[in-house]
Amino acid sequence: MDKEYPDINKAIEDVFDGASIALGGFFSCGNPVYLTTALSKLDVKNLIIIAMTMGIGNWELNELLRNRQIKKAICNYPFFRSVSRRSIFEEQLRAGEIECELTPMGTFIERLRAGGAGIPAFYTPTGVGTLIAQNKEVRLCDGKEYLLEKAIKPDFAFIHAYKADRTGNIVFRKTARNYNPEMAKAAKVTIAEVENIVEPGELNQEMIHLPGIYVQRLVKVDRPQIEATIEKPPEK
């Protein structure tokens, strides 16, 4: 199984109007920057985007917002930290042009983990007694309250990885791992942009962070140059 696609646009050409897409990355770290940019050049709309932030650190996502390609966001840290700064997403949300499903970080990633693991729903203590609990089932287990949370199963996951072999076994680097593995597991189709692609057998079999079974397509990319900040987008 050689999963490499020579052309990044070919690798995402079946993304469709209304598709749900999970984008890996934690603030500036481990984002699928090339795939997100390629997506912004595709004529698809009404997307459901599942990502930690909405254009804070993962600056490429703002282009999707500018193009009005996004119908709904599922996220846990959508805004600039300072309330005095308004992102494109915040402006669109204030204008009622986009939906936001806010979910706590741990619940967010556990819902994706459940999606990949065939678990339709689970109970969690996170969010009990808060606005997050609105319209959710509460259950007592051993006298303590828990919320029912449902799996997320995106149509696509776009992830960024440090290394892969051609069969899709993937190794991440340091904290650039973050959301990427579980998003890949949850999605029907996972497309990975990868800094280094090697032959099967060249990776240490004991340190595969994401088994190849979860990855359908690979695209070789150059190592991006990223500034670790959520304060300002890079200058063009």
Add this chain to the structure above:
Amino acid sequence: MDKEYPDINKAIEDVFDGASIALGGFFSCGNPVYLTTALSKLDVKNLIIIAMTMGIGNWELNELLRNRQIKKAICNYPFFRSVSRRSIFEEQLRAGEIECELTPMGTFIERLRAGGAGIPAFYTPTGVGTLIAQNKEVRLCDGKEYLLEKAIKPDFAFIHAYKADRTGNIVFRKTARNYNPEMAKAAKVTIAEVENIVEPGELNQEMIHLPGIYVQRLVKVDRPQIEATIEKPPEK
């Protein structure tokens, strides 16, 4: 944090009557053979043992059965494959001297995973319409039936590992990983018998299979000599 105990008996001396203990290992592979043997020499009874098999491949467990230290087993593959062979566990079960909670392999390890992850219960498709569903809540999600399964949180986990650093970061070897990581995460106290103990910083930080936060005690052991079979116990 130096978690090494010089004496294996010291490392398990607080195991108490009625304690629940998860034992890692898949048939003959990756069992905590030294810890299980040490446990069989301890004067504790009414134990709840959580393990894949009940003395099939993990032969040391039979000594706990002979000593009648076990009150209840939670397992997924309790018997010899051939129905013509009866294990000690099967004899005790027939005699009504021991309880057996049978749980499918995937549900078994997911219940432990939930126990470690603060998830009290989850829904799974496994076992719907079978005897496993007896007395369990069934829920429809998107028109499909799922069973509610509950977390397992043992008092102790005994695991076997290939390498650890003194702070408890652990690396397993090949398929000897199996149940060990999630049992360690689920248990209140995890005791690891380890073939090699090294200093912090000597393990590759990208290939820690079990972060040290989950491991409370380490005991250095020699590499055991094991025959991969579930047909016959080793000769003494």
Add this chain to the structure above:
Amino acid sequence: MGKKFEGISRELMALRIANEIPDGSYANLGIGIPTLVSNWTEGRDIVFETEIGMLNTGPLAMGGEVDQDLINASCQPITELPGACYFSEAESFAMIRGGYMDVAVLGAFQVSAKGDFCGWNIPGQRPGHTGNIGGSMDLAVGAKKLIIAIEHTMKTGELKILDECTYPLTAKGAVDLIVTNLAVIEVAKEGLLLKEVASGLTPEDIQSVTEPKLIISPDVKEIEF
């Protein structure tokens, strides 16, 4: 009780099943006849998973290759292929239950016309309602395609393909295809669809050792390898 037919060997059953698995598939093989399937897949682009926590399993280990830390789910020492990777049991079953196994091949005691099957408990054999469930229930509900590999009848002549299973179930409505020493039968919405029969046998022969009324495929043919 049905008649007794010889049909094809276990090895040829395995070959027939191997031909049923498309290139590019991820597959999991159960104990018994299913294990033999991998004898026929050399050079094919199929990746095998083992429940213990590994992808890209290689052939059984021989002599000096044996490593006590490398076994399959049947406790046999095995080898690894290029592209192999190891993971935990939780990951293994997340993968299985999550629908990533394109094909699972399992044995069974009984299979019903609705695709129910039983493989872990024959009443009376084990104390109470216990037995070795292992990973069978998870594989049954998780695999995209579930192939059951069985002798068409018991050695005693009792039928195994039934209107309703009489033993405790492994899963309901999970079976997609039944490959026996006598026939290849698809579990279709309308019932059991007889697609292939062993050399020298007729659809009527197969019906005589099968409880549910078979739908005979208009294209019914001899089992091909």
Add this chain to the structure above:
Amino acid sequence: MGKKFEGISRELMALRIANEIPDGSYANLGIGIPTLVSNWTEGRDIVFETEIGMLNTGPLAMGGEVDQDLINASCQPITELPGACYFSEAESFAMIRGGYMDVAVLGAFQVSAKGDFCGWNIPGQRPGHTGNIGGSMDLAVGAKKLIIAIEHTMKTGELKILDECTYPLTAKGAVDLIVTNLAVIEVAKEGLLLKEVASGLTPEDIQSVTEPKLIISPDVKEIEF
């Protein structure tokens, strides 16, 4: 509106909190004052976790140490200490929710006498009921001991320690200890227990800027470092 007292600096608040974390602990520090705690733990046997997926985080990275693939949960480039390990976000929150964080230190907008607190949404500031929840709700319910580090009152003089929170909650009944620039207050079953006050202040001073009726510890003393 309460009076205005100076109290101790943010750095000394961080020191006081560092002293509250026993050796042998695993801890997670939130954004703001909590981040400063690690400035006081050199040589201590405390392991810090960051939600992004790492144990044994080191100090902030300087100059050539900066690695774009190594940041903390506040998006600052950091370093790693011996014994560091990396893991996924799912693992990170399994750990947090599973009760493995001995101590979490978070900021807050408001804290109540019952240990409720709010830190993600001030009504009117963001559209609808949205805000940056991040990992705060999971840390709040998961940590064995939750310390809230805040200025005792808002810059405008409004009270932050209240009978009932008025903003949307982060968690109910989760707070164990409140460390402010003016006082150290334990959330006890009976109510808020004033244990330490900043140099030059009296328990009455603290009560004057605290809505709930404080229980004055018989051992009440000056904040010690």
